[in-house]
Amino acid sequence: MAPASDDESIEPRPRVLQRSRPYLNEQMITDLKPNRVLTQSRDQQGAIHVFNMVWAVSDVLGFPNRTRCTAMALYHRVRLYYPDIDYNIADVGLASLFTASKFEDTLKKSLEIQAVAYNIRYTTDEPLNSDSPLLEDQHRRIIGIERQILEACSFDFRTRHHQPFLIKFSKYYNISKAITALAWLIALDAHKTLACLKATPQELALAALIIAARLKGIRLGVTQLNTTTPSSATNSPIDPSTTTSPGNFTPSTGPTVQIVYDKWKTTFAAVLETCHDILDLYTDHLHHTFVGPRNGADAFIRVRIELNREAKNEGILPNNNNVAAGLLPASPVTPGGYGYGSSYGDNSNGNVNGRGERERGRERDGEEEVVVTAGDKIRGGAKGQQLTDRSLHGSVRFTLSKRREDEEWKAINKAVERGEL
Template sequence: MAPTGPRLSHPQRRPTPPLPIDESPKGPSPGNIALSNQFRFEQGIRRLQKEYGCDPAREDSYRIQGVQLIDSVRQALRLPVKTFTTACTYYHLFRLCHRDAEYNYQDASLASLFMACKVEDTIKKSKEILCAAYNIKNPEHPTTQDDKVFDSPHKIIIGLERHILETIGFDFRARYPQKVLIKMVRYLYHPDVAQEMLPMCYAISIDMYKTFAPIKASTFTMALAIIEVAALLSDTAVEKMRSLDLTKYHTNRRHVLEIMLDLLDMYTQFSKYTDVGMRFELSKFIDVKIKLNQEVDNSEGALRRYDIWCERCEDSDKIKYPITPGSATSPAATGSSSGKRSKSGHEPQTMRFVYDAEAARKEKDTNDEFTKQEYEEYEIEVEERIAEPEPRQHHPRDRGRHGPRTHHESSWGPYPRVRHDRHKSGRKGGYY
């Protein structure tokens, strides 16, 4: 027989009632906080290039041509090498954080030089820099900075300058390896040998800025890598260079080896765009590169091509960026935009730049106390009454066993008399 009493069901979780909305006025949003970063790792550089859609087939070419343009204009305006190194640093950082199709690489290089002139206190007007670049490109028809042809490019340079300031986070620090390089060459070698090596070391230090080494390595790392490459190319006292205690210079062999291989990659692939690459045969650079690769292979894992590399991050990047997308149009044929573009449709927030990471963390924790949303979850046990089962409807042929049938029972039962009758229909529809 069916049970007649109530039953208790298992406890069920009901949705949490909504909390009352706090309609008290809140202060303005603190905006976004950006921390400056002086160094980039090779894996991070590649990730940024994939994220912003850089075409690897053109990236190296435009990077080298932009640095060459900075160097040519710097020499035409007789600016010091410190301005050149600062401009190249800003140029590399800017190109890593902006899509190629949004600007022209020549405009970006000239804007970086314009801002570096302000930072290094070698003030030059934007039209002076544009005029020098124009005269280098058109030596047959030189002009002056008062020409009206520079009115439109002048506005583009000013607009790109604001983007560069945001990219570097208003952190104007840069590294100058040339000064340390000259002191170390004089310290390591005899004056006669040092006098022969200094011109080559200085030329390598200029060529090095056509790679990403200046934003990856410290000053001592760059200086030591330059000296050792010059010693290997000239076969001059290589063992004396390698006998140094690198811990005194706040670096290690892995860092130095990475910068050396970056330089040799450039000399083997783009030798005609460099100064030192035109002085030696290509086989000389290949032989030196083979020796360094053998040193990496024979180190039994102590040395690697790139000092800092995460295999798990590399696997996740392959899944996230299966194919490196190329930019839609060539940046050489695309004009630069001087206006600020918003990546989303929301109202842009204030961007603030700080240098102390601990101070930014404390400020964020303080702000979270007033903006975080708290939720409470309740679990309530309730008793629910189970409905009684409906009485079973007997089949017509069981009429004799269960007494006489009522008028309701004599009508159609839960199923048709003939099972296929429910599929039959006349012209007017319905059963018949």
């Protein structure tokens, strides 16, 4: 650890430990953006703009969907960990796509990505190639943002995708190809929201299938076949006789398909929260999605009503109001840090919905020993300090292992007791 300078406080400061957290719950996300300047609506609009740009550039360069989805997940993560980043969000989006191309082994040079993005944006200008000097300043910015993206994801290069789960679930529950294709687009739309950070791949796949099936009149996702849920048209604020939805929404009075969520290492509450995140997108930004214009707002409102009624039957309140009611939270709410400062307890990664068990399973599989040490003066993050505070001296440790993190903290605490830190 670098010695403190004379103008710094004599209070000992331990080095920062940041463990990779592939999934964040609602409380962690709330803690990460307490002083966000942009409103949530404007932030969502920015994410949609970046998504469209990433999609257009990827079409030209031939990136697969896995690279596009990883790019959006990296964009959301770096925007959470560095909310006051000074760069244009378009630069952050291009840096996320550049980094995702490395993660997914679909490599493209940064200048190639920049040239394609420039030519898409300025169609009336003379096309640029990757050797143009006009791209040099932006290139330097993107390389700088890439460093912050790697720090935000704790140098964890493992990626997780929903597409294999979506296909397997469709086959397992005998879901038609038309509904599966609709769910495929819904899952892509979900990457315009923070659901791609909160939900595991199987939760995102199940949520997309549930919404798609209910848009087509199939009551997929019930936990008990012997429970009856009234049609969403009953007592609905929308009169079904005056519905003008282009999708001609059919209430889910057709066949019911039960899902045993424990079988897929998740819970109905966790999948329900993901459904609400996706439905919020369709409610607020209907015409900026793949699926929204095809169905209309009324259809998604009715799906929300149906899901809320079934959640009420299970004792789950919508929109994360379960904590105040003393009920099981839709997403695990745990105190403490989110990858920095004092270490988490055993429940920090969300054992309520199975995420903690999956992390322990990965440790049993031998993935716990990877540790990366970054240089001095990189992102601060002791408990109670702003994530963007880079004034602290000392190394920052990035680890993938809960066990290794605990061992590091024990060593640090002993060093503090001896007066070495």
